[in-house]
Amino acid sequence: MHLLLLRRMLMYKSQPYVQISFEDFNQPLGLHMNPENRWVKKAEQIPWGQLEKDYAKNFPNPKGNVAKSLRMALGALLIQKEYHYSDEETVAQIQENPYLQFFVGLPGYQEEAPFEASSMVHFRKRLDEVTLMQINEKILSYNQKDDDDPTPPTDGSNSGTLTLDATCAPQNIKYPTDTELLNDARTHAEKIVDSLCQDYQWKKPRIYRQLAQKVYLNIVRRKKKAKKWLRKQIRKMLGFVKRDIQVIQKFLDRGAQLTEQQAIWWTTIQNIYEQQRYMYDNHTHSVQDRIVSFHQPWLRPIVRGKAKASVEFGAKFDMSLDQGIARLEYSSFDAYNESDILISTIRRYHDRHGNYPERVLADKIYRNRKNLNYCKQRGIRLSGPALGRPKKNEVRDKTIDEQDNADRVAVERGFSQLKGCFGADLITTKRKDTTLSSIALSVLALNLSKLTADALRQILSNVFKSRQIKNWTLYFSFFTKFTIIQ
CATH class of the missing domain: 3.30.420 (Nucleotidyltransferase; domain 5)
Structure with missing residues (x-):
């Protein structure tokens, strides 16, 4: 919903639908760029013009701030995936590297940063999982060779x-434990209580936060935790969380309104308490749809059975x-x-x-x-x-x-x-949608890397077949230098 509203507030300036070549990149005087660089080759594998047309349909508003182009958004995310950079480091590397600036679609080399680091979050929101998989199919179709026959066999086999x-x-995320989840629920419930009391000028009720913090620290500092002793401490923490829930519910009954973030916390606090109470009462360590992270309550434990984990x-x-x-x-x-x-x-x-x-x-x-x-x-x-x-x-x-x-x-x-x-x-990533888009982006980057390697491999094959060049230097991916001698 928020992403849709954001798109309506932005306008999109359509980019030229001509595939920008390496020769069109304005190089400053004294800078010589290698046309065989891998980022130049990667840019040639992507149909930027076709993707720009489809991307522009997401911005129907003709007014507002101009959104960044698809090439800049997708290019920055692919660079981040390639090098595992943070958002800030990704922008810094693009600012310093002319090859990366060409890949994100800048008309020429510039010393200024093309965008703020916070824009990376918006790029991940706009290019969701479905959009990235559609882009993946368009890239594969664009790079389909002429000798690849897409028609099915005539005999129907x-x-x-x-x-x-x-x-x-x-x-x-940190490894989830019952005590950590209960402590996160308690501390965030206390923040809600403090905020409501401050907003509505109500007297703060007694919720024993110092005693609860002392119980939590005793659990953390104890190296060997006996099962019976730990169960007793969990019962205490359940009592503290239950008291906080009752206090917040009384405030809500009196007409208090929660902010959007507080409403998410409130739902998570209740779910964590219900799950932990169920496991405590039934002497079990499993429950359906178990929450393993307070700030990312959509995560679930996935049983793998692998040696590593x-x-x-x-x-x-x-x-x-x-x-x-x-x-x-x-x-x-x-x-x-x-x-x-x-x-x-x-x-x-x-x-x-x-x-x-x-x-x-x-x-x-x-x-x-x-x-x-x-x-x-x-x-x-x-x-x-x-x-x-x-x-x-x-x-x-x-x-x-x-x-x-x-x-x-x-x-x-x-x-x-x-x-x-x-x-x-x-x-x-911290959001549910950006996590799924991050996985889809990894698959897209994997395919793009393969297509680039195939293109460079084809160049090497043509050199061997021509038998005309006796000494030629190429720069393969990962900046490895190859000398081909007949």
Whole structure:
């Protein structure tokens, strides 16, 4: 709602729909820029003109402050993903680097910062998950080679391979404990009480905040916490939070009004108390839709069962690979069953290619009866063994199984690149929508990096095929210097 109002208050100045080339960038006297720089090559892989037209439709108001161009917004976010910069450092690097200024669409090199660091937050809000995935498809369509035949086979047979898997993008939060959550609920409830008493000139009630802080500090400072002793302390903290909730409720009954931020706190405080009270009364450590962060109450624990971390706290998402290109199929903060995503992923593959894939490479969790029947009816081979006990004297083709396992490693490699190179290993955004857009941006940056590498690889291939150049120096990505000698 706030994003829609913000867009109505801004106007958008349409950019020229001509693809800006490297020669159009005004270089100051004495500055020589390399046209083979990777940021120049990356800019050539993106259809800026087409994306600008679609982006301008989000700003119907002809008056107001002029919004930044899509190239500047998307370019700044991609630079941040590439180097894991903060918002302030991203602006500083763009200000100092002429190649980055060309990538974000500036007409020439300038010493002034193109925008404030706070604008990065607005960029992430405007380029949400759905918009970024649409941009991803437009970039892939723009870079489709002429020799790639998009038409389906004339005989109606299946073709191609679809690889699918799920992972989690951990959020940058402190490890959640019952005592920490109760203390956060108590301190924020006290802030609401103080604010209401100040606004309405009411006398502050007795809420024993000093005693509650002393109980919390005793828990934190104690190294070895016995189960019986800790349960007693949690009961005390539950009492403090309950008292604060009763005080705030009395104020609301008297006609007090909460601000928007206080209303969010109030809802979170009540939910945390109800969950912690339920777990205390039932002697359990699990509850449905458990809150693990006060400031990000939409986060849920995701059971992973991995050696690194058995439980992670962040968004879970499914990613597919089609001809080496990654696509974000589904994302959610809830611990969903990824087998429910398979059929919709296959349908989207059919919409893109006009035919079903010949094989689908996925984990065993995707091989339920519903998915197996769906694939069998359409002639799709779903990798892995059949359900149930193996048949007597059954002989499986180990060559096919080994090849499927080897090919399925590609999606695991994609996850490794997402988390190791493009920031999906630790999401630092604070909002629900910007967290999902950050994951989508990582997938977009991964594809853009692959397209750029393919373009540079094609240049190297042409050099070897021409046999005309005996000594040529290229600058590959990561500024590695290669000398090609015949």
